[in-house]
Amino acid sequence: MSGPRETGPMVCAVCLEPLNAFHVMSQDGAATTDVVYVHVLKVAHDHDPDPRPAAEHAEEDLTMFCDFCSSTQVKWAYRAGPIRVAVLNNEDQLEHVSGATIEWAACQRCAELIVRRAVPALVNRVISLGVPEDARATLTELYEAFFLTLEPGRRRIRQKRT
Numbered sequence: 001m002s003g004p005r006e007t008g009p010m011v012c013a014v015c016l017e018p019l020n021a022f023h024v025m026s027q028d029g030a031a032t033t034d035v036v037y038v039h040v041l042k043v044a045h046d047h048d049p050d051p052r053p054a055a056e057h058a059e060e061d062l063t064m065f066c067d068f069c070s071s072t073q074v075k076w077a078y079r080a081g082p083i084r085v086a087v088l089n090n091e092d093q094l095e096h097v098s099g100a101t102i103e104w105a106a107c108q109r110c111a112e113l114i115v116r117r118a119v120p121a122l123v124n125r126v127i128s129l130g131v132p133e134d135a136r137a138t139l140t141e142l143y144e145a146f147f148l149t150l151e152p153g154r155r156r157i158r159q160k161r162t
């Protein structure tokens with residue numbers, strides 16, 4: 001599956017968890033149209049991602065993660081972006097660029113910080129929950145881009161368990 005089209009959010013048809021889309025980089029550093037899907041949650045899965053549009057499933061059946069702290073207790077959806085995120089490999093070379101999701105899910109705790117546009121507090125919260133300290137600058141940039149492109153209003157997420 002490849003093509004220049006921008007797809008909506010994708011989920012894995014096997015586990016109904018969200019997938020991240022990465023555009024593979026060519027040798028000269030340009031983003032190609034090849035898209036690779038990986039599970040958002042960086043734990044071992046016993047299957048390869050089977051990408052399907054999230055829109056094909058009822059929202060309350062999907063496993064969703066807070067796009068900030070990864071909590072599964074998501075409450076609110078915000079629209080911001082798209083924000084292009086460069087991912088570096090172990091040799092600090094640009095590996096691929098991800099078009100970050102337009103819709104961002106947030107748990108109640110992160111939503112309280114989003115209302116206050118509290119970037120440092122959001123970064124501190126995410127790092128206190130286990131993200132390495134050396135991601136601080138990247139997270140700060142990412143959240144500043146989020147607030148720059150944040151659209152007014154928010155939407156309540158439908159979930160079976162809250």
Ligand SMILES: [Zn+2]
Pocket residue numbers: 012013014015016017039045047048049050
């Ligand atoms: Zn899966």
Ligand SMILES: [Zn+2]
Pocket residue numbers: 066067068069070071106107108109110111
């Ligand atoms: Zn959160």
